[in-house]
Amino acid sequence: MSRARVALVVGDVVGHGLHAAAATGRLRTAVRAFADIDLMRDELLTHLDDVVVRMQREESRDEGETSATCLYAIYDPVSRLCSLASAGHIPPTVVTPSTTGEATRTSSMVELPEVPIGPPVGLGGLPFETTKFELREGSLLVLHTDGLIAGRTRDADLGLATLHDVLTSAPDWLEETCDQLLAALLPSRPADDVALLVARTHALDPNRVATMDLPSDPAAVSGARRFVSDVLAAWGLEEMSFTTELTVSEPVTNAIRCGKSPIQLRLILQSTLTCEVSDASSTAPHLRRARIFDEGGRSLLLVAQVTERWGTRHSLEGKVIWAEQALPAGSGSDHLTNETPLGPRG
Known part of the structure; x- marks a missing residue:
């Protein structure tokens, strides 16, 4: 985006099959178009909510109603601020890099920022809220769908604790971090679709x-x-x-x-x-x-x-x-x- 900023998006359309896949493609295109015109985070989710409502009106009763969650974040390397809004989506995990002293090296700090979670898109007419927080250079932002930490036989709190344990000693290479997360959380083929996005922040001189x-x-x-x-x-x-x-x-x-x-x-x-x-x-x-x-x-x-x-x-x-x-x-x-x-x- 302009000013060297980067937008990070993760979302999850309810349902499976061809109908859900088509809805996913339409919503992905809509998010990209709204991001290109630089809408504010909460405003983008409001427009995305309107898109889903219109999709529902076009659908037949046999297809069922479309609904989705979405987390939209923008990182600014000039100010090191991350601003985001959530439509029914779980907040990202932030990993603050460890500090190295003369004698000791502290482990990375893993936390969930306080993010106001709005309603899923598709309900129509409900507000969304934007929050901001500063990130230290070299921090990790981990965005994912709920299928990564929860399942039919898995508790979401246990899955989140496992995710945090892996990230505490995450390797420097992000692909390895993703591999370790998937191995620890999804040892077998998951029943639900899973999306995982890991990004490391840099600061502009x-x-x-x-x-x-x-x-x-x-x-x-x-x-x-x-x-x-x-x-x-x-x-x-x-x-x-x-x-x-x-x-x-x-x-x-x-x-x-x-x-x-x-x-x-x-x-x-x-x-x-x-x-x-x-x-x-x-x-x-x-x-x-x-x-x-x-x-x-x-x-x-x-x-x-x-x-x-x-x-x-x-x-x-x-x-x-x-x-x-x-x-x-x-x-x-x-x-x-x-x-x-x-x-x-x-």
Whole structure:
């Protein structure tokens, strides 16, 4: 996602067979589409609930009603915050990495964060809630369906305790962690479908994030351009100055003219260069076709032409206009393309 964030999703459709498989595919597509437009966590589950309600109306009585659980989380490597919402799904397990001292090495700490669990999607009209918590770099996030820890002959509390025991001494390689979990919890073929997602969090170096607060004054646009030029010079990306200054100028101008304070400009250097302009207004600009004699309406078209992708992200505090550019070959930052906010996933 934008700003080097990663979305993690796990869900479980009630039932088995062709009908449940088709519903799973439709819900997976819906989640991906809602994530692409950067909906807030609880808002995404609300829209997913609407999708399931519409699916129920299309189904015949013989097929039965569709219902599902879903856990939707986003990890931000800049702030190291994980924000998530649950629709009837069990919370993830968090494994905080062990600390190594001069004489002793402590074991990893395994815990279940306090997550408000909302109703499953498909009931219609019920609210969902988002929660946030900070993660230490190198923490593990373990998302799974209830089939991993519970079964017809297994108690869920015992299965959860076994999962925690395995994770206390989990190996560094995530595929091995998944193998150990499956061997301990599912020694034989399970009766229920099982999904397991294990991710290790990374943090983005603070030196690769540059922030500038802007006054609500048109004269601040030139200061924003100078700030961009200075930051890119420090990062060894001078050749990107022209397009980045253009990319920043347009949303900064729009935020000053049409937005509300506070206004902030942020540059993030990861596998791409991301420019973000945030303000306290919820009104977002839209890409449109400007007529020949129109005095405005071309700013987003210019941004779209010189960047790889751009978009708008809404929050409770306002909105963020963001745009991403690819790093030039031989820029001295090529090694960044091998970094991801999360380690290998099993």
